[in-house]
Amino acid sequence: MTDSRSLSRPLIILTGDLGSGKTSGLPLLAKLLGSQRPHFIVNEVGAANKFVGAFGVPSARLSLLPGGCICCEKQSELGDLLAVLVEHPQSEFDAIVLESSGLADPAAILRFISLHPKLNHQLKVSSLVYFLDAASGRPPIPLRHQDLTSLAVADVCVLAKTDMIETIDRDAILAAVANVNATVALFEQRRETDIVLARVQGPRVDQVDTSKIVAKPDPSSPADNQTGPSETANHAHVDVLNFDLPFGTSWLALSTWLIALLHQQDTGILRVKAAITNSGGWVSLNGVGHTVFPPDNAEFTHEGNRPDGTLVIIGFGLSEQKISRSLRLLVSGKISPTS
Ligand SMILES: Nc1nc2c(ncn2[C@@H]2O[C@H](COP(=O)(O)OP(=O)(O)OP(=O)(O)O)[C@@H](O)[C@H]2O)c(=O)[nH]1
Numbered sequence: 001m002t003d004s005r006s007l008s009r010p011l012i013i014l015t016g017d018l019g020s021g022k023t024s025g026l027p028l029l030a031k032l033l034g035s036q037r038p039h040f041i042v043n044e045v046g047a048a049n050k051f052v053g054a055f056g057v058p059s060a061r062l063s064l065l066p067g068g069c070i071c072c073e074k075q076s077e078l079g080d081l082l083a084v085l086v087e088h089p090q091s092e093f094d095a096i097v098l099e100s101s102g103l104a105d106p107a108a109i110l111r112f113i114s115l116h117p118k119l120n121h122q123l124k125v126s127s128l129v130y131f132l133d134a135a136s137g138r139p140p141i142p143l144r145h146q147d148l149t150s151l152a153v154a155d156v157c158v159l160a161k162t163d164m165i166e167t168i169d170r171d172a173i174l175a176a177v178a179n180v181n182a183t184v185a186l187f188e189q190r191r192e193t194d195i196v197l198a199r200v201q202g203p204r205v206d207q208v209d210t211s212k213i214v215a216k217p218d219p220s221s222p223a224d225n226q227t228g229p230s231e232t233a234n235h236a237h238v239d240v241l242n243f244d245l246p247f248g249t250s251w252l253a254l255s256t257w258l259i260a261l262l263h264q265q266d267t268g269i270l271r272v273k274a275a276i277t278n279s280g281g282w283v284s285l286n287g288v289g290h291t292v293f294p295p296d297n298a299e300f301t302h303e304g305n306r307p308d309g310t311l312v313i314i315g316f317g318l319s320e321q322k323i324s325r326s327l328r329l330l331v332s333g334k335i336s337p338t339s
Pocket residue numbers: 016017018019020021022023024025101102103160161162163164189190191195271273285286288293294
């Protein structure tokens with residue numbers, strides 16, 4: 001008799017904060033974890049990033065799950081999608097790589113898979129990966145409480161954006177991570193000309209003062225004020241606003257408008273993602289906290305493909321009406337970006 005576990009397909013789960021670098025690292029990480037023919041599932045709390053495939057993921061190997069988080073409201077859709085994929089012939093892909101939304105609770109995803117009557121036999125979680133954003137603005141060592149919980153259960157930690165910090169801070173964070181989870185495999189992601197990702201050797205844990213690793217929760221910070229990663233409803237109060245951007249929107253005007261919005265909302269905005277389309281192709285703009293990243297751009301892959309763009313804003317206490325009114329004026333050219 002065949003053991004059903006021996007037929008189970010590997011599942012690699014990527015977690016990590018909004019904008020921590022998961023999508024950028026997706027194809028490289030899959031390869032480093034031994035998958036030559038992965039199928040990717042990308043979950044977004046906002047509208048689908050229609051252009052995610054342009055980052056080197058062929059569309060036949062990509063499924064998008066937009067409009068909610070797979071740790072809660074999108075669980076059953078995730079279950080349906082995984083059920084369809086596992087029925088595929090073994091040769092079509094050798095692993096499923098699931099990128100969760102930046103709000104997801106990894107424990108809730110694991111619980112869903114392991115308690116699912118069919119998927120728990122058909123899939124085995126081969127790696128749980130946690131992306132840690134080295135440039136998130138927190139001081140080099142203090143890891144937040146939600147980092148500790150996620151790191152404690154991770155098999156792999158990717159320290160992303162190390163090109164944006166000093167080497168001494170990078171080494172201190174790596175040592176702190178190793179101190180929390182001594183068996184975690186450590187990788188580093190950085191932007192050179194392109195994004196590169198590589199395994200790093202474990203640092204010397206005795207070089208870090210462990211009493212300084214954990215930040216005290218700040219009750220005034222919306223992020224620290226959440227109930228904690230084990231509560232699936234911990235992001236119920238996060239606002240997700242989706243807007244269409246008409247073909248031909250100026251990316252320069254939109255960038256200036258976004259910087260003004262981030263400044264005006266102070267800490268209220270966690271993440272901004274825009275894909276702007278124009279005759280040259282499309283441009284993607286990313287904001288994480290107060291950092292606005294340099295735009296990426298690519299040409300359209302199909303002739304005649306002229307879709308509208310999208311803008312997703314994720315944060316706390318956002319007024320959809322006000323932001324929408326200001327954006328409408330901007331895209332219609334009726335205001336300058338600074339109005
Ligand atoms: N300098 C630098 N930028 C990076 C690195 N990794 C990602 N970025 C940039 O950070 C921004 C967010 O990266 P994404 O890969 O979209 O982050 P994500 O975790 O998929 O975002 P969400 O899906 O919204 O949670 C983009 O502008 C990336 O180009 C890195 O290692 N170095």
